[in-house]
Amino acid sequence: MLRSPSGVIGLIILLLAIALAVFGPMLFPNSPWRMVQRPFLPPFTLSTVPLGTDALGRDVFAGMIFGARVSLLVGLVSTLVALVVGLPIGAMAGYFGGKVDDALMRFTEFFQTIPSFALAIVLVAILQPSIYSIVASIALVSWPPVARLVRGEVLSLRTREYVQAAVVTGQSNTWIILREILPNTLSPVIVLASLMVATAILLESSLSFLGLGDPNLISWGYMVGAGRTVIRQAWWITVFPGVAILISVLGLNLIGEGLNDALNPRLSREGR
């Protein structure tokens, strides 16, 4: 992983974002909702509000820091939930095959046929916007690719000799899936997961942009959405959080690429 330069850049970006999210609020304890200065103060004019203020005089920089928490947290947690749902479904479908496979895959396809963003909007709207409903709906629309990927991997692994050997020695299905098969499917899943975090951040931002974010938490998408209408008067309200979304998603994509290079033996042997 460290041999791929893009992966290193991605990792640095991610670590910076995490550091900002974890330690930022300690260094800048100002609430991002507090009206601290006059509205529409341009950036770089006052050192106390380095990135200017928004339409209500709230600190854009504080919003960036607190927004990082929400964006990263939603990205990570919803990806974890999606993995928790997708992994067992994919593994069972691939391992047992037959009717189980059919049933589980039709179920998965049911979710895949609905445009994921539209489904996420509907879910959040029905459940009332809150951080929990957002994480749940993002997880719910992003697990099908995990299930399909794991199923494919499991399908090819279950015919291997060491799996057959485990079956012959009478080990239980659960044991075989957990000990023999799943560990070997992990590398593509990890790559997929890193990209899913990026997608989840984008989804959360889009939901917040549309006004479906948690009204009690500031997030980058919310800032872009709230500032969008005044973009002609005050570009900085939208541009800074927009750039933050761009950079963090880019960083996660670079990490995904780096991981792919590092974990895929065929690619690394070709020596890039």
Add this chain to the structure above:
Amino acid sequence: MSKRVLLGLLLACGLTAPALAQEPKTGGAINVVIQPEPPGLMMAMVQNGPVQMVAGNIFEGLLRYSPKLEPQPELAESWSVSEDAKTYTFKLRKGVTWHDGKPFTAADVLFSVEMLKQTHARARNNLAQVDKVEAPDDTTVVFTLKQPFGPFLGIFEVGSMPMVPKHLYEGTDWKTNPYNNAPVGTGPFMFKEWQKGSFIRLVKNPNYYEKGKPYLDDIYWQIIPDAAARSVAYETGKVDVLPGGSVENFDVPRLSKLKDTCVTGAGWEFFSPLAWLWLNNRQGPLADKRVRQAIMYAIDREFAKDVIWNGLGKVATGPSASTIKYYTDDVPKYPYDPAKAKALLKEAGYKGEKIRLLPLAYGETWQRWGEAVKQNLQDVGMNIETIATDVAGGNQKIGDWDYDIAFTYLYQYGDPALGVGRNYVSSAIAKGQVFNNVEGYSNPEIDKLFADGAVATPDSKRKEIYEKAQKILVEDVPVAWMLELQFPTIMRCKVKNLITTGIGVNDGFKDAWLDK
């Protein structure tokens, strides 16, 4: 910043334009934004804001009202009230014809009253005190009341009581009458065409009873669904007038600064929209008067006016807007004072119980306002949780009393008996509604004052009663009054005399003219 410019423009246009006695010029077409597209134009049946705005040119009422809400002649040229304040006699204007040429007579008034009682909820309420309506001759109408009703002369504006042509509606099924789609009235403009999703065109009524009026040849109501696109349409010259509320507030300063642009906040006196927070008086910390008073002290309402509403409007002092009859500012005051709010909360024993705040889902301005109020309340130590919801969901929660604090704004219709009392008397408490006494405030003294005030005579007696009621209410803080809202109308300065009455753009453009 832009506030000063705005104020200057307000002064320049809003106040001095009528004073400059320029000779009106005839001719020309005017393009006005209508938002959203009205569901129909038959005003006796549908009364949404945009319907009133367009149809106010086609239909007319017996009276119109000055910015000070004094009655002025429209279809009635004069009126008199009997000694016992129970009989109102209207003399109708002679020589008025409907757009199809048939004469307008007292029979039309009688028919309209009967029809509106069935089709117009507010008119039905307004007419509840009427015992009988009679027409001794073709140009006289007499209303006899069951008991004196102070605000009676305030219910004859076109939106509240539009006159309907009897000869086209009598004996027909009103809902399917073909004239609903091509309405016929007595107004200064006639319906010409409606391209759904694009524009509505009205043309000059050549036989209008006021000689020389109207001055304009055509009115095009442009239908543009997106707020940003409406701003651009004004900037590019596609439209000449942006009625209040048709662009987002933060666009107002930018548009106001454009060349040849005039802004006015006038024309809302009759409606006087007043914004407040419903405070659920029934349960939790808000049942304590001191907590409700603390909320009033904690919220920076000047900030909301200056920043969120771009300096337009006025900080409310109590249940009546300052444009409403019998308004008094001789009431307890609640300036922005976080320290006092904290002290009151402490005294009331508030211990950080969670309080749910329901913002109004009417767009960016209201959302920002909700955020600012939440911050104000958190600053004095209240534990506020914002509940995100859409308009329908919010209405349901308010109707079910499932809230602690909720934003709203309501029209006041000129008289405390019509638009104010309903929000505070205990007889107006009913589940499922989003108007009237939603907060659950119940005070026998207030009930009695509003009951007496509606039927008291003479005016000085009513004044005394309502001033007393205002004092009691402001002390009790059943709801937290925020701002008297102003929806600025933005137009090119060449448009003259667009707004001449307290009903504003909803009152028809018969006085408007273009200075070419």
